[in-house]
Amino acid sequence: MIDLSVSCGGLALANPVMPASGTFGLEQADIFDFERLGAFVTKTITPDKRLGNPTPRVSEVPNGMLNSIGIPSKGADAFVRDVIPRFSQWRPPLVVSISANTPDAFAELARAVSVAGVAAIEINISCPNLEDDGKAFAMRPESTREIVRRLRDATHLPLWAKLTPNAGDVAAVARAAEEGGADALVVANTILAMSVNVETRRPSLGNVMGGLSGPAVKPIILRMAYQCARAATIPVIGCGGIATAKDALEFLIVGCRAVQVGTASFVHPCALVDVIDDLEEHCRANGIARIEDVIGSLDLTQTERDMMGDTALEARA
Amino acid sequence: MIDLSVSCGGLALANPVMPASGTFGLEQADIFDFERLGAFVTKTITPDKRLGNPTPRVSEVPNGMLNSIGIPSKGADAFVRDVIPRFSQWRPPLVVSISANTPDAFAELARAVSVAGVAAIEINISCPNLEDDGKAFAMRPESTREIVRRLRDATHLPLWAKLTPNAGDVAAVARAAEEGGADALVVANTILAMSVNVETRRPSLGNVMGGLSGPAVKPIILRMAYQCARAATIPVIGCGGIATAKDALEFLIVGCRAVQVGTASFVHPCALVDVIDDLEEHCRANGIARIEDVIGSLDLTQTERDMMGDTALEARA
């Protein structure tokens, strides 16, 4: 029996795999077994009702996708009243993602969702799809420290700060979030990008720019997750291009205590469960008793690997 | 006869296509016709001799590659003496890429390469593969303005500032480079990234982290090129994941006056010439007389495209 459980950001998770915000919802309940997940993470909600961005809202690119969904939201009240209670029928803890455009509204919303049935709050201080050329609280350490501190005072629930990969110094932002009182870091949101239809000469997205996600971003986000895991002492949750157990293992090896799977679920509806099954299988095949033993196990003893070295050779001769 | 010529950063180019620094050299002279190129851009040189980083220096990822070549260099003197003269046999202008770790050494090097046969200097203030966790002059507007100003005083040649995509606010860095006196902006260098071999638990690169390049970065760099073209008045040269004429057109449409092709040449040795041929073919097929007419022609009149709209329909009915 492999032990996949991890403690992460104030929660005890049965396994380190959870959905990424905006790619998961109750609609999937009849598609895969919700009981299997390490946690639930809901689509970001905002204080009040919103329509979201113009269509086209998504566009595919090599090995990934752009999205400018924006944050269509029924508002906090409807969410607290209609959605949160429905998750109580399953065991995994519920993480609610929130966002707002002002510290006050943000704090107010944090208070509003600090209700029974919610295990932790993921603060989306990084959504690059809103106006302001993609800027966000998490672009700078100072603004990050401030908003996290503000939200820390607004709720007793564990706070997960979701960072933006568009920041120049993610490690500094990670430290700032920790100083502000975050219990965990989610690294990271989508990378601001765009594409153009050369026939029509129009942007492929109605919103011109959008967030890049999927396998294409993995090497970049993995680097940031590694930098954050070294810079901060609170747990880092890796999120970016994870589609397989192998991808998840890369994030765990560089120091993440959990991972989120997003875009992959659009290609393979059961990706989350597949990643969990294959993680367990990898552990079994490699004699790993506890997934904890994989976390942060990156081997930096860089022996210059020799294409002709006799070790490499024995493998090939 | 299609007119592909563009003026860019103080130079008149026969066409807007040139190689990206570090992916081009005299060794390719018997592989494709050098006379076809818009310009030559040499591998970055440093003031003195260097070995570069440990191997493995490259690793492939989905739709791209990581490199931590570092900057192996024979030093400025050898370069000026042995390499520069050999380019005089071809017509395209020679752009020399330089880098250094201190402003003084940088300025000294700029002076040293300001010799006959050199048409412009590309300053690599962005190479993410050197020490310091990938940081570089171009990470911040202030340091960028300073170093460019310093180099502006050191040479009479056109100065092209090559920016790093790892900066948080590339548009601000672009403006700073312009204020510092740059004649053009090259957007951009590689994106700091990493990957891990889950079997050995070792980084795939000897240097742990390296620069991501190739098709995977295109949507991100295209967005930055667009932001820089809007923020600065000097020409922007797009560089990131360009493998086809279609890719090049995306950069021209968002406002770039020229493009650089790098990694693509590793997959298709004649990629540069193919891109030029196909650009010309695209213009012919679409009745475009001058490539200038394509530059900055992005259409932002976002009619919500209707999947059922009768225009879309006529195409599909």
Place this chain on the structure above:
Amino acid sequence: MIIPMLDPDVASPAAPPRPLEVEAVVREHVAVNDEYRYLSLDLPEGAPHARPGQFYHLLCPGGDGLEPFFRRPMSVYRIEPERNRVGFLYKVTGTGTAAMARLWPGDGFNIFGPLGIGFTLPEAKAPIVLLGRGVGLATMGPLVPFARANGHRVTAILSARAPDLVMSVEEMRAAGADVLTVTDAEGTSAVPHVEGLLEDLVAQGRCAALYVCGSSRLTRLAQAVAARHDLFGEVALEQQMACGVGVCFCCVRPFRENGETVHRRVCCEGPVFPLAEALA
């Protein structure tokens, strides 16, 4: 070649089937005309079956420079529960459908579905009229045998650029529908003429419900006629999709809901919607 769209003996299950990701196997793949291809798949044991108007999300195979990342939504054109097969009628328009067009009999094909909400029939065996153009015909196809099997008289008005591009005429006749065709080439597809046809059908008591797909022009016409005579009506809409199940909100389209404009997701709140509410 005639391709029946639904087996006569099929009645629709009460609750919509639970969608599954399955590896189907290509049985038949043929060109129907210059533009459209018909793909028939063998489903694995126990795979759920679709209802008319539902769709599958198809994972088109990459390779040779065609690398579709998203799945592609396709309406079911033929539903064969007892043979455990499903058929699609599609047009090659871009990357995904071009990749799809390379499939050979025997190839595996990963499909996810059935998804979405299909067509509903009016009360009391009331006669219905189908109005479709382009790929819209593929979506409406199975509605004919479904309605006939439930005792409704069916009239189909099929619109296309040219006579040779009107599809499913024989199929729909074989399934028991009265079929009228209108084309741009013959100058019969213009809105006023089609409106005349509809009014005649209403007058003849042959149009108690209207179903439209494939053109916003025809949708607006159908809305006018339905409003004028207070007819039941549904429209099948299209929008780009990522998840296909309702979580990503990329597939929204605007609707009129007591006065205000709201967004609804085509993948899970549709693709079939009440005719009156769509903002076409």
Place this chain on the structure above:
Amino acid sequence: MIIPMLDPDVASPAAPPRPLEVEAVVREHVAVNDEYRYLSLDLPEGAPHARPGQFYHLLCPGGDGLEPFFRRPMSVYRIEPERNRVGFLYKVTGTGTAAMARLWPGDGFNIFGPLGIGFTLPEAKAPIVLLGRGVGLATMGPLVPFARANGHRVTAILSARAPDLVMSVEEMRAAGADVLTVTDAEGTSAVPHVEGLLEDLVAQGRCAALYVCGSSRLTRLAQAVAARHDLFGEVALEQQMACGVGVCFCCVRPFRENGETVHRRVCCEGPVFPLAEALA
């Protein structure tokens, strides 16, 4: 099956051929033993031909989850100018070679080359000795007929894990080499024993030059023996490659150059280097 590595009538051209990216066509693709496969390609008209020790950079076809991004370097194993063909002997080790292993006769295969600097023969028909292990044998293969054609006596010492994994024995004999095999299984592949064999050959005047490939252990041994008796020697090295033509500097390996350590690029300064200078 015997696969000759070079046609006897081939002499090496003076200047190295200019490399080209060409679309070759798979002629033959067979398993040689449990680990190695032989791939023979028809080259388009006018394609350049390689010299022993040179390599091609292969664009292995993607698909089904295998998406090699880089080209893969492979030594020429068989060179057939007059038939306008080229052959490779390779082992499936990872993504690229696995993708390559899926090629069928008739398939197109994009290859770029020939690249790099091949083997040079010693003066005056002096007798030579080849020392190889693993894929190293593939690289050395064409050196046998090339040397024989130029009047050199050739002795090949082939090392492998087990007797059934020693490759090219018949091929090399057929090409006119005296072949000795040493294996781990028989305990004959250990350095002291191989050193004894080499010393005997030197004593018998059969070893005026040494060529080694496929093992740093054997390379160090060859360096010692060559130094001891002041023999001409070359070693073929491997390193990961991106560009394959000398511009990216990813394929460097360390060498001893009058006292100091320098980096040289395997793709264009090699893959064949002076034996004495390599830091194995």
